[in-house]
Amino acid sequence: MHPAACPQPHTTVTVVIFTVAADALRVFLSRRPPDPNAPYPATPCLPDDFINMERDATLHDCALRILREKAGAATPYLEQLGSWGSATRDPRGWTVAHAYFALLPPPPDAAAWAEADAACTQPLAFDHNDILRAALSRLRGKVEYTSLPAFLLAEPFTLPQLQRTYETVLRRPLDKSAFRKRTLDAGLLIEDGMMNSSGFGRNAMGYRLRQRDSAICFPRPFQVRE
Secondary structure, three states, rough: HHHHHHHOOOOEEEEEEEEEEEOOEEOOEOOOOOOOOOOOEEEEEEEEEOOOOOOOOOOOHHHHHHHHEEEEEEOOOEEEEEEEOOOOOOOOOOOOEEEEEEEEOOOHHHHHHHHHHHHHHHHOOOOOOHHHHHHHHHHHHHHHEEEHHHHHHHOOOOOHHHHHHHHHHOOOEEHHHHHHHHHHHOOEEEEEEEEEOOOOOOEEEEEOOOOOOOOOOOOOOOOOOO
């Protein structure tokens, strides 16, 4: 059968956008239109959109457009998460959602974003609870052995700030000396001069990521603080 003769499902892209602010991992939530004839009217949701074949050359391009248009942001890190599709996830018909997750340094309004774990427990539109839980699991699993949390910080940052970001995402403390050694030995950071890290006049070395096109992997997971 020719492809043109086959019924086509609606295709969307959904983006889970994380940041760390006010000592919490947070996620950006949008809201469905209030139109009572639309699915899930006025319900919180992850930012998503149908693919625009005239503007989106790839799924990645669509995800970047959603970041710009719905969250007003660009991201230093964007990763494809997976696909969700069925005849029942959207009452308008068969749909496929290609999901991504993005990491951002905290924007000015980040404290108003939802705490990620709390957002998992509130009803979201479509199957966005499943997508959010999958994104959280992927992020926390990869944080154990990669440099991903550095993408959640504005540069330059200090090692204490980076460790605190790891601990916030993982929800557990890390051994300070082991963290410092593992991070510096991995060669993922470039020194960027001294900066005030505490607000009390004490300075610490500021760092930038050496590699920003992908995360660097560590040979072993981080240790819990003793």
